[in-house]
Amino acid sequence: MKHFIRLLTAFLIFMLTGFLAISQDDGEWVVPEKYKTMENPTENSKMNLRIGKVLYAKHCKSCHGSNGLGDGPKAASLDTFSGDFSSEVFQSQTDGELYYKTTFGKDEMPAFDKTIPSDEDRWLIVHYMRTFSE
Numbered sequence: 582m583k584h585f586i587r588l589l590t591a592f593l594i595f596m597l598t599g600f601l602a603i604s605q606d607d608g609e610w611v612v613p614e615k616y617k618t619m620e621n622p623t624e625n626s627k628m629n630l631r632i633g634k635v636l637y638a639k640h641c642k643s644c645h646g647s648n649g650l651g652d653g654p655k656a657a658s659l660d661t662f663s664g665d666f667s668s669e670v671f672q673s674q675t676d677g678e679l680y681y682k683t684t685f686g687k688d689e690m691p692a693f694d695k696t697i698p699s700d701e702d703r704w705l706i707v708h709y710m711r712t713f714s715e
């Protein structure tokens with residue numbers, strides 16, 4: 582019996598730590614300093630915004646919605662809210678932060694380093710995401 586209780590306690594502690602680890606993961610999305618300070622190497626021109634828009638429509642809109650409000654057709658099947666791109670909190674991030682998040686993803690946000698292999702294309706989408714600010 583003693584043995585069983587010890588085993589049960591160990592199991593409960595194991596479950597609890599696992600649970601805490603999962604719930605903590607919902608928190609901060611830490612962007613390495615190296616990326617935070619990166620400057621967008623592409624020009625914020627009309628032509629580039631048009632390319633950014635096409636790429637966004639193809640790869641991002643299904644979850645993030647046409648206006649970046651997180652209300653795309655796939656949004657309902659996600660457990661995580663994908664963010665409000667028109668918000669000040671979102672827009673106050675640096676281009677490098679948005680580039681990092683777009684490139685590497687996190688949990689339900691897919692990584693795009695392979696799906697959109699051109700760095701330049703991902704930087705163009707960053708310019709385009711700026712157009713959602715009010």
Ligand code: HEC
Binds near residue numbers: 640
């Ligand atoms: C399958 C759905 C899905 C697709 C497709 C998707 N995203 Fe996301 N995205 C998410 C989710 C969910 C989050 C929130 C992740 C989290 O906080 O854990 C997110 C978060 C983000 C964030 C961070 C938001 C913030 O508040 O800081 C950025 C930037 C982003 N996505 C950009 C993009 C771009 C650019 C594309 C297309 C190239 C894209 N996403 C495609 C689901 C998606």
